[in-house]
Amino acid sequence: MIHPEDALFDEKAGGLLTKLKGVDLASRANALGGTWAGESLTLSLFGRPHRITREVIRDHEGNPATPAVTVLLCRYILSRPSELPPASPEWVTLRDIKGAGVLTSVFTDNTRKIIETAFTGHPDSLAAASATLGGGVESHRGYDLSIRFLALPRIPVLIHFNDAEVGMPAQCAILFDRSAQDCLDLECLSIIVTYLAGNLIG
Structure with a gap:
């Protein structure tokens, strides 16, 4: 059975791929x-190369990307500002992003709990799983483990x-990084969090 959300992303993905046909990908690379x-743009999503043409987006294994990932990468390409916003010294949660509401808070809580449940008692396993997604361990006072990822070029994520x-x-x-909201909308940032959590727990 197809989840209603999958069908929603599928429809959005088709529309965004249509818009991508009018974009000069080479000049934006x-x-x-x-x-x-080779007539394709390659972008890394958590260290995994995704190949983008005007017809299809393929993941690191050469398979068509999921509708959600297709939406994310298309919007990243289509919405990229002509000048990149400066990095911010401020780290924020999804619920702190402009436009976030009650449902965003619930989503954030549920996503956090997935990671907490999966890795309770196993921080080393979290570090190992993070490494497969390009995550690097950092030292931050007050935390047993801090891991920094690059979700997309210049879109860092910290756990x-x-x-x-x-x-x-x-x-x-x-x-x-607070500047992420200047590059991607709330839905796309939610896709990033979902992708990260899902791939961490396998």
Whole structure:
């Protein structure tokens, strides 16, 4: 059975691919942080190369990208500002992004809980899973584990994780550089969080 959300993304993906046909991908490659070769644009999503043409987007295994990932990459290409916003020193959660509402808070909580449940008692496994997505361990005071990813070129994501202790459950936070909201809308940032959580737990 197809989930209603899958059908929604499928419809959006088709419309965005149609818009992509009018875009000179080669001329945008550098500004997007990608590479152009063999009539296709390559962009990395969490370290995994995705090949984009005007007809199809393929993932790192050569398969057609999921509708959600297609929506994300198309919007990244179509919405890229002519001048990149400066990086911000401020990290924010999805619920802090402009336009976020109650449903966003619920989504964020559920996504965090997926990671917390999967890696309680196993922070080393979280670090190992993160490495397969290009995540690098950083040192941040107050956290057992902090991992920085590059979701898309110039779109960093940071995970803070504290393992469970006596009387205290595991806690996870997923954060974006605040400048991410100038490049991608809330739906696309939600897709990034979903992709990250889903691939971390396998």
